[in-house]
Amino acid sequence: MTTLPNPGQRPAGEVDELRxxxxxxxxxxxxxxxxxxYVGVFYVGAAFLFFLLAGILALLMxxxxxxxxxxxxxxxxxxxxxxxxxxxxxxxFAVPAVEAMxxxxxxxxxGARDLPFPRLSAYAFWAYLVGGLVxxxxxxxxxAPKGGxxxxxxxxxxxxxxxxxxxxxxxxxGFIEISAIAGAIEIIVGxxxxxxxxxxxxRMPVYVWSILVFAIMIVFAFPAVIVATALLELERAxxxxxxxxxxxGDPLLWQHLFWFFGHPEVxxxxxxxxxxxxxxxxxxxxxPLVGYRLVVLALAATGFLSxxxxxxxxxxxxxxxxxxxxxxxxxxxxxxxxxIQVFAWIATFAKGKVRLExxxxxxxxFLFIFVLGGLTGVMVAVIPFDWQAHDSYxxxxxxxxxxxxxxxxxxxxxxYYWLPYVSKHRLSEQLGRWVFGLMFTGFNVAFFPMHLAxxxxxxxxxxxxxxxxxxxxxxxxxxxxxxxxxxxVLLFLIDLARKFRMASEGNAGNVWNAGTxxxxxxxxxxxxxxxxxxxxxxxxxxxxxxxDVEAGQYYLPNAPTGGxxxxxxxxxxxxxxxxxxIPHPGWSPLIAAWFTAGFFLFLTVKLVIxxxxxxxxxxxxxxxxxxxxxxxxxxxxxDIGGGVKLPxxxxxxxxxxxxxxxxxxxxxxxxxxxxxxxYLYLWTVSPEVWPTAxxxxxxxxxxxxxxxLLASSAAIGFAKRSLRRRRSLYPGLLAAxxxxxxxxxxxxxxxxxxxxxxSSYGAIVALVLSVEGFFVxxxxxxALFAAARYAAGLLDHERRVTFDNARLLWHYTVGQSVxxxxxxxxxxxxxx
Amino acid sequence: MSFAATAxxxxxxxxxxxxxxxxxxxxxALACARNMPQLVLPAVAIPTFVAVALLVVVLFRGIARRxxxxxxxxxxxxxxxxxxxxxEAMPVFMVPACG
Numbered sequence: 001m002t003t004l005p006n007p008g009q010r011p012a013g014e015v016d017e018l019r020x021x022x023x024x025x026x027x028x029x030x031x032x033x034x035x036x037x038y039v040g041v042f043y044v045g046a047a048f049l050f051f052l053l054a055g056i057l058a059l060l061m062x063x064x065x066x067x068x069x070x071x072x073x074x075x076x077x078x079x080x081x082x083x084x085x086x087x088x089x090x091x092x093f094a095v096p097a098v099e100a101m102x103x104x105x106x107x108x109x110x111g112a113r114d115l116p117f118p119r120l121s122a123y124a125f126w127a128y129l130v131g132g133l134v135x136x137x138x139x140x141x142x143x144a145p146k147g148g149x150x151x152x153x154x155x156x157x158x159x160x161x162x163x164x165x166x167x168x169x170x171x172x173x174g175f176i177e178i179s180a181i182a183g184a185i186e187i188i189v190g191x192x193x194x195x196x197x198x199x200x201x202x203r204m205p206v207y208v209w210s211i212l213v214f215a216i217m218i219v220f221a222f223p224a225v226i227v228a229t230a231l232l233e234l235e236r237a238x239x240x241x242x243x244x245x246x247x248x249g250d251p252l253l254w255q256h257l258f259w260f261f262g263h264p265e266v267x268x269x270x271x272x273x274x275x276x277x278x279x280x281x282x283x284x285x286x287x288p289l290v291g292y293r294l295v296v297l298a299l300a301a302t303g304f305l306s307x308x309x310x311x312x313x314x315x316x317x318x319x320x321x322x323x324x325x326x327x328x329x330x331x332x333x334x335x336x337x338x339x340i341q342v343f344a345w346i347a348t349f350a351k352g353k354v355r356l357e358x359x360x361x362x363x364x365x366f367l368f369i370f371v372l373g374g375l376t377g378v379m380v381a382v383i384p385f386d387w388q389a390h391d392s393y394x395x396x397x398x399x400x401x402x403x404x405x406x407x408x409x410x411x412x413x414x415x416y417y418w419l420p421y422v423s424k425h426r427l428s429e430q431l432g433r434w435v436f437g438l439m440f441t442g443f444n445v446a447f448f449p450m451h452l453a454x455x456x457x458x459x460x461x462x463x464x465x466x467x468x469x470x471x472x473x474x475x476x477x478x479x480x481x482x483x484x485x486x487x488x489v490l491l492f493l494i495d496l497a498r499k500f501r502m503a504s505e506g507n508a509g510n511v512w513n514a515g516t517x518x519x520x521x522x523x524x525x526x527x528x529x530x531x532x533x534x535x536x537x538x539x540x541x542x543x544x545x546x547x548d549v550e551a552g553q554y555y556l557p558n559a560p561t562g563g564x565x566x567x568x569x570x571x572x573x574x575x576x577x578x579x580x581x582i583p584h585p586g587w588s589p590l591i592a593a594w595f596t597a598g599f600f601l602f603l604t605v606k607l608v609i610x611x612x613x614x615x616x617x618x619x620x621x622x623x624x625x626x627x628x629x630x631x632x633x634x635x636x637x638x639d640i641g642g643g644v645k646l647p648x649x650x651x652x653x654x655x656x657x658x659x660x661x662x663x664x665x666x667x668x669x670x671x672x673x674x675x676x677x678x679y680l681y682l683w684t685v686s687p688e689v690w691p692t693a694x695x696x697x698x699x700x701x702x703x704x705x706x707x708x709l710l711a712s713s714a715a716i717g718f719a720k721r722s723l724r725r726r727r728s729l730y731p732g733l734l735a736a737x738x739x740x741x742x743x744x745x746x747x748x749x750x751x752x753x754x755x756x757x758x759s760s761y762g763a764i765v766a767l768v769l770s771v772e773g774f775f776v777x778x779x780x781x782x783a784l785f786a787a788a789r790y791a792a793g794l795l796d797h798e799r800r801v802t803f804d805n806a807r808l809l810w811h812y813t814v815g816q817s818v819x820x821x822x823x824x825x826x827x828x829x830x831x832x
Numbered sequence: 833m834s835f836a837a838t839a840x841x842x843x844x845x846x847x848x849x850x851x852x853x854x855x856x857x858x859x860x861a862l863a864c865a866r867n868m869p870q871l872v873l874p875a876v877a878i879p880t881f882v883a884v885a886l887l888v889v890v891l892f893r894g895i896a897r898r899x900x901x902x903x904x905x906x907x908x909x910x911x912x913x914x915x916x917x918x919x920e921a922m923p924v925f926m927v928p929a930c931g
Binding site for chain 1 (some may be wrong): 833835838842843846849850853856857860861862864865872901902904905908909912915916919920921922923924926927928929930931
């Protein structure tokens with residue numbers, strides 16, 4: 001039993017004050033809402049909308065395939081349908097849906113008032129919604145991509161796919177990944193820094209572990225697909241031959257980059273779903289999860305091992321057999337952590353007294369389907385079997401068993417389970433059983449026969465087939481199954497329309513008698529006070545917790561600074577460190593999101609001027625957004641109760657902003673790593689287009705450029721010291737700006753003879769230079785932004801987060817550019 | 833312990849696994865691309881010995897303090913990585929180098 005930090009009666013009016021501060025804006029300004037409970041619901045809703053739209057595309061395909069030689073849909077549209085179905089399900093439904101659930105659930109599950117960057121969540125949501133809807137609409141004008149969801153070149157190069165179709169994929173999806181990365185940064189910093197006091201790493205709910213692993217995986221996996229899409233778009237737009245074999249490129253480079261993202265992607269989708277299952281199972285069995293530590297280990301192990309599986313999508317590409325065997329072995333090893341989780345869930349069910357309500361039914365359905373998909377996964381991990389099954393309907397069956405089993409069923413279980421947390425009423429139990437029954441039956445009727453069709457030789461991505469090949473009945477059955485699933489989903493929608501009434505205060509409450517913090521009584525301000533946690537299921541183990549939290553007897557029962565706040569705790573032991581003042585709603589994140597989408601979408605259809613106008617507006621809105629951040633430090637510490645006094649301002653390594661920039665640097669480093677590997681890969685494949693040591697320009701350029709870069713870092717360091725000693729920021733900053741600009745100019749001049757379109761060497765070196773230019777531009781803008789704040793009196797020796805952020809990225813940019821110089825100028829000398 | 837040290841402590845097994853996997857795959861690909869199959873066996877064996885030795889150290893350091901959650905995680909991540917490293921390197925005995 002812990003001592004309550006704020007015992008006794010709280011003053012009247014505190015809750016009303018919290019309500020006033022945390023209520024969403026009214027009228028038209030309501031769309032600027034940033035509270036996680038609203039943005040989270042909209043985000044889940046948008047992801048579900050894309051699930052429905054992509055599902056309708058699937059029904060069209062199944063209708064076409066119901067009978068042989070059908071002429072309902074022609075090959076051109078069919079190609080667009082399967083490409084859009086796969087792309088939307090993966091990029092517009094699965095990843096955003098799990099990310100959205102994280103944004104919705106995390107603050108309450110952690111006992112925080114909101115995530116640390118609520119405006120970033122709103123930005124991610126709006127960019128995704130606008131971008132996704134326009135992307136979907138491309139199918140109505142015949143502009144939808146048609147190269148398959150993995151877009152393999154050379155099919156998708158300009159030679160074989162002229163027109164805008166593939167560009168919609170490359171630019172549309174590439175930019176939606178930016179929104180996923182924004183969400184991942186939010187989640188990582190939120191999980192590590194806003195947990196309730198007492199919620200040590202060992203007491204984090206399994207779902208929180210899973211979403212943390214998910215976000216870390218996004219940081220390392222998504223950059224690969226961003227690089228891949230950039231390379232392919234550069235080849236399509238400017239003929240830089242990354243993938244053209246005749247000029248030293250290699251189409252397999254695409255597959256390596258794509259699947260280095262694509263296979264972790266499967267687990268990026270599955271792990272949060274498994275985390276949801278690990279929350280639903282203990283509640284349904286009313287007993288703590290069996291093997292908590294092992295399950296956390298399994299999540300971590302799956303997380304890193306999934307980065308060693310990508311080549312198993314490339315078994316049929318002619319890679320040496322020994323190399324394939326490494327991936328075959330890794331693919332089998334990853335079954336172990338998945339197995340650990342499955343046994344933990346079964347053991348928890350066996351230990352407790354199970355209530356077979358709808359969420360539990362979906363979990364059981366998930367177990368059946370996912371285990372079957374896992375077993376066929378081990379089959380296709382065996383190289384000789386894969387050579388037989390490759391590109392056949394067996395693979396279609398396998399991937400749907402894994403993805404629908406591993407993600408859609410848990411997500412529907414999660415909808416039933418968590419709806420009472422965001423709605424006045426829970427969903428109907430009776431109708432829920434029908435929804436589950438129809439979806440489970442429909443799924444197996446639709447997809448099990450595809451194993452057989454595949455083994456009978458039916459290839460993927462065919463718009464029709466001849467009668468009499470033994471595929472007719474199997475396809476008809478599959479089509480019937482697909483429509484049964486659709487009826488199940490329709491029933492779910494009807495139930496949702498009847499029962500879902502959004503509510504934070506006055507939600508249906510803890511109808512399942514669950515043990516974790518999101519089931520505390522809450523409002524738009526999350527829980528009234530921030531609890532001290534002593535176990536993994538605090539609502540089960542800490543009697544009166546809900547009552548005391550609601551009575552404001554724990555930390556921060558009010559709004560002492562008069563605005564939105566949350567307690568920042570230490571990342572390992574969750575001890576209170578300081579009080580973060582969270583920004584309020586505003587238009588700038590929305591405008592930035594809409595115009596970011598506009599920038600990419602206009603660029604897709606080669607409307608360069610409107611695109612750049614949108615880009616300028618988006619950058620302007622981002623700067624306007626940033627202008628209001630980093631509030632004025634408060635002189636007094638804030639008493640949150642129990643004698644704990646916290647500062648209400650923080651700079652340096654403890655600030656939330658520092659953490660976000662560090663994660664951003666990991667993203668940038670991972671992106672650059674992919675480019676470096678791309679360079680080495682192209683050299684491995686085509687050393688003949690690389691210059692010899694003698695052909696490389698003299699050493700003077702890179703050495704001087706590196707010296708200038710390092711000097712610019714030193715100048716930034718000087719600016720930092722000047723600021724802290726209350727001297728002028730300008731001399732150091734000005735020197736740094738001149739030095740970095742001179743370094744980049746010199747590097748460019750050193751490559752004045754480079755022709756990017758001539759060979760893969762020219763293309764990859766031009767890319768390294770372009771990336772250097774991009775980063776230099778970004779840090780220059782950030783430094784000028786800091787200077788503007790300094791001039792306006794908004795930045796000083798203490799209030800200096802904007803400058804610290806610019807400084808961190810500056811040093812990173814210098815480090816990255818020096819690596820680039822060493823690679824481009826040193827490597828040919830080393831091997832030539 | 834600082835957060836960076838804790839994170840490194842828990843994930844050291846995974847980092848060794850990543851380095852090993854990248855090394856055996858990268859070196860094998862390069863040796864085959866340059867038509868030097870005789871280099872494949874040492875290119876797999878040397879990183880494997882190094883990785884196994886490092887993982888054993890991490891494993892035993894974690895086991896010694898296994899009651900603490902972070903050390904338990906460090907030890908088990910290393911144990912799983914050890915299994916994966918050995919298992920993934922084994923095909924070198926069964927499959928022709930650059931076939």
